[in-house]
Amino acid sequence: MKRPRKERSSRPGSSRGRMRVGVIFGGRSVEHEVSLVSARAIMQALDKERYEVVPIGITRQGRWVLGDTHCALPPDPSVRGLVRLQNGGRGAGPASLDRAGLKIALAGGRRARRPSPLGRLDVIFPVVHGMGGEEGTLQGLLELADIPYVGAGVLGSALGMDKAMMKVVFRDAGLPIVDHRVIRRRDLESGRDRFVQAVEKGLGYPCFVKPANGGSSVGVSKAKGRRQMLEALDLAARYDRKIIVERAIDAREIECSVLGNDDPVASVLGEIIPANEFYDYRAKYIDENSRLLIPAPLTEEQASRIRDLAARAFRALDLCGMARADFFLDRTTEAIFINEVNTIPGFTPISMYPKLWEASGLPFPALVDRLIHLAVERHAEKKSLITTYRPAKNGRRALTKD
Numbered sequence: 157m158k159r160p161r162k163e164r165s166s167r168p169g170s171s172r173g174r175m176r177v178g179v180i181f182g183g184r185s186v187e188h189e190v191s192l193v194s195a196r197a198i199m200q201a202l203d204k205e206r207y208e209v210v211p212i213g214i215t216r217q218g219r220w221v222l223g224d225t226h227c228a229l230p231p232d233p234s235v236r237g238l239v240r241l242q243n244g245g246r247g248a249g250p251a252s253l254d255r256a257g258l259k260i261a262l263a264g265g266r267r268a269r270r271p272s273p274l275g276r277l278d279v280i281f282p283v284v285h286g287m288g289g290e291e292g293t294l295q296g297l298l299e300l301a302d303i304p305y306v307g308a309g310v311l312g313s314a315l316g317m318d319k320a321m322m323k324v325v326f327r328d329a330g331l332p333i334v335d336h337r338v339i340r341r342r343d344l345e346s347g348r349d350r351f352v353q354a355v356e357k358g359l360g361y362p363c364f365v366k367p368a369n370g371g372s373s374v375g376v377s378k379a380k381g382r383r384q385m386l387e388a389l390d391l392a393a394r395y396d397r398k399i400i401v402e403r404a405i406d407a408r409e410i411e412c413s414v415l416g417n418d419d420p421v422a423s424v425l426g427e428i429i430p431a432n433e434f435y436d437y438r439a440k441y442i443d444e445n446s447r448l449l450i451p452a453p454l455t456e457e458q459a460s461r462i463r464d465l466a467a468r469a470f471r472a473l474d475l476c477g478m479a480r481a482d483f484f485l486d487r488t489t490e491a492i493f494i495n496e497v498n499t500i501p502g503f504t505p506i507s508m509y510p511k512l513w514e515a516s517g518l519p520f521p522a523l524v525d526r527l528i529h530l531a532v533e534r535h536a537e538k539k540s541l542i543t544t545y546r547p548a549k550n551g552r553r554a555l556t557k558d
Contacts, residue, residue, distance in 0.1 A: 174208045175278045177528065178303075180294065182214040185286030186374045186395065194503035195283045197510075201521045207528075210277065214284065279531050280305040281524075283503065287369060290500045291317035304535035306527045308499040312475040316499035319400050320368045322473065329472035331465060332493045334484065335359055336402040338368065341393040352385055355401050362404040365389060367396035378404060405493070407484035410452055412466040413501070413512040415526065417476045417534055422463035423512040427452035448508060450515045458485070461492060469497050477530050480509045 181195030182188055199209050213221040280303050282294055292314035298305040308316060315322050320338045327333055337359065339351050355363060365388035367375045375395035377388035385401075392399045409430070413423040429447040452459070466481035473479075480501035484493040501509035513523045 174206055175528070176208045176210055176276055177202060178210045178212050178277045178280045179283060180212045180214065180280060180289070181283045182216075183284040183286065183288045184214070184216055184218050185284065185288055185290075186370070187285035188216055190502060190504065191283055191285045191289075193505075194285070194507070197503050197505060197520070198281060198283060198524055201524045203521060203525070214289075218288075277303055279303065279528055281528070281531075282307060282500065285500055285502070287317070291369060304531045306531045307477040308473075308475045308479065312473050313499050315473045316475065316479070316497050317369050318398070319366065319496055320398055322496060323400075325472050326469060326494060329468065331469055331472065332491070334402050334405065334493050334495070336400055338398065338400050339389075341397045341399065344389060344393060344399075348386070348389070352382060352389075355385065356382070359401065359403040361385075364402045364404055365392050366400050366402070367392045368398035368400045369396045405484060406487045407493070408452075408487060409495075410454070410462055410483040410485055411508045411512070412462055412481045412483070413509045413516075414466050414470045414475075414479045414481060415477075415513065415518075415523075415530075416470075417530055420467050420470045420475075422466045423516040424450065425452040425454060425459055425462055426450040426508050426512050426515075427454075428508070448506075448511065450511060454485075458490070458492070465492065465494055469494055473497060473499075475499060476534050477527055478509070 179195050179199055181191045183191060185191070195211070199211065202209055210222075215221060280298055282289055282298070282305055284290060284294060288294070290313060292310040295305065295308070295310045295313050299310060307313070315325055323333050323336060335358070337351070337355055339347070343351070362378055362380045363385070365377045365379055365385065370376075375392050377384070377391055379385040379388045389399060409428040411426050411428065414420045415423070427449040429449065454462070462483055462485075465483070469481050470479055475497070478499070478501065480498045482495040482498070484495055485491075486493070498509075501507065503510055510520050510523055514520060518526065
């Protein structure tokens with residue numbers, strides 16, 4: 157296995173004091189609680205001698221609540237790894253912004269032309285799982301504010317959230333995927349029966365029904381017959397306008413963490429033994445009987461193949477920074493399928509992404525530090541690009557940089 161590169165001697169913030177890191181968490185997503193736990197773990201892992209943490213919370217109502225370095229971290233997990241932020245207020249800082257004012261505050265902090273509630277921010281660590289933070293909208297805001305940020309850019313984030321489009325990219329890249337069908341919620345009203353018949357003919361039962369855009373297995377069902385299929389479609393349609401149905405296979409669930417920008421590195425592999433019939437929300441965060449096997453009991457050939465597929469998927473989606481790639485290993489045929497890639501994986505104490513890197517020799521604090529380096533590195537590369545074009549006289553082009 158290829159190891160992550162060693163850190164360079166020149167570290168962010170070392171030449172002028174501590175680097176100010178804004179950690180954005182919460183959001184109007186069904187994964188709100190998971191985001192709080194991930195954010196708390198990241199903020200605790202940041203070296204206080206080198207980083208100054210600025211908590212930036214988003215309430216369930218979409219209100220941006222700004223903290224300062226004295227702001228309380230999200231509270232300790234209360235019930236089996238979940239944190240509940242009542243009314244979006246606990247752990248909040250002294251100032252708040254509506255959505256319209258956020259970009260001004262972010263950009264104002266960087267440019268220092270006007271006072272900003274945030275002050276200068278050197279980098280943003282977004283930990284908003286799911287919609288409103290992981291699908292490219294937050295990344296687009298940070299691009300406009302011209303602030304380095306951890307993780308995938310706008311395109312990679314959008315592709316990584318939409319399972320239907322992700323599979324299109326995977327298929328075109330020659331990556332093995334499970335047979336599936338896609339339907340939009342609006343089409344369910346007029347074409348539900350036709351769609352169900354097509355699924356029964358093409359995929360058969362059992363099959364999995366999922367919101368195309370979502371995470372933490374929220375809204376996911378396993379249908380073993382027509383009645384369950386109809387109920388599953390209705391459930392998935394509550395969470396997204398686009399629904400994906402996949403053929404179920406009797407498979408082992410293998411996960412791989414990926415780290416890097418243009419030269420991604422894959423971690424050791426882990427296997428999930430879910431407490432329930434499949435790895436649903438309760439099995440992930442509530443029930444205590446799910447098990448994680450690290451390293452996964454695989455042959456070297458299988459492990460090498462999965463790590464290679466993880467890196468290829470990372471590049472196919474044009475990702476950077478971090479991602480967790482999830483795979484199926486068919487118990488009968490031993491065929492390997494890539495299920496999906498998560499661009500902002502969980503950073504909770506029980507999350508697979510940091511656990512796999514720890515098993516690979518990269519502890520949690522070093523992992524967070526490395527992700528910040530990658531964000532700064534990518535931003536510097538973008539800033540080196542020419543952004544102005546002026547046609548020259550005599551037919552020659554003149555390229556200038558702002």
